[in-house]
Amino acid sequence: GGGYEPRxxxxxxxxxxxxxxxxVSGFVGRRSFEIVINGQLVFSKLETGGFPYEEDVMxxxxxxxxxxxxxxxxxxxxxxxxx
Numbered sequence: 001g002g003g004y005e006p007r008x009x010x011x012x013x014x015x016x017x018x019x020x021x022x023x024v025s026g027f028v029g030r031r032s033f034e035i036v037i038n039g040q041l042v043f044s045k046l047e048t049g050g051f052p053y054e055e056d057v058m059x060x061x062x063x064x065x066x067x068x069x070x071x072x073x074x075x076x077x078x079x080x081x082x083x
Contacts, residue, residue, distance in 0.1 A: 004028050007051060014054055019061055035073070037064045043073040050076030 005028045012024045033045035035057060042060050043052045056073045064070050 004033050007033070011052075011054065011057065015057070015061060018058060019065065022061065035060075037061060037070055040070060041072075042070050043076075045076070048074060048076035052076055 008026050008028065012026065015022055015024050031046065033043075033051060034041060035043040035052065037060055043057070045051060052073050053075060056075060060070045060073060
């Protein structure tokens with residue numbers, strides 16, 4: 001999974017620590033890393049070219065929990081490229 005599984009597991013742990021009632025699920029893909037909140041795609045690695053910042057994900061979850069519209073996360077950490 002290109003190292004995505006540890007990133008997913010860490011993000012899932014952080015989310016569950018902050019939002020214990022959240023239903024967090026996922027799977028490891030070959031090229032994608034996407035975050036869906038309440039059925040809405042809010043982040044896609046394929047679109048941004050990197051991984052999300054935890055703070056942005058936590059803010060999106062908090063907005064959803066408060067019943068506010070959740071904007072798409074467009075910021076990402078630059079991917080690691082080995083040449």
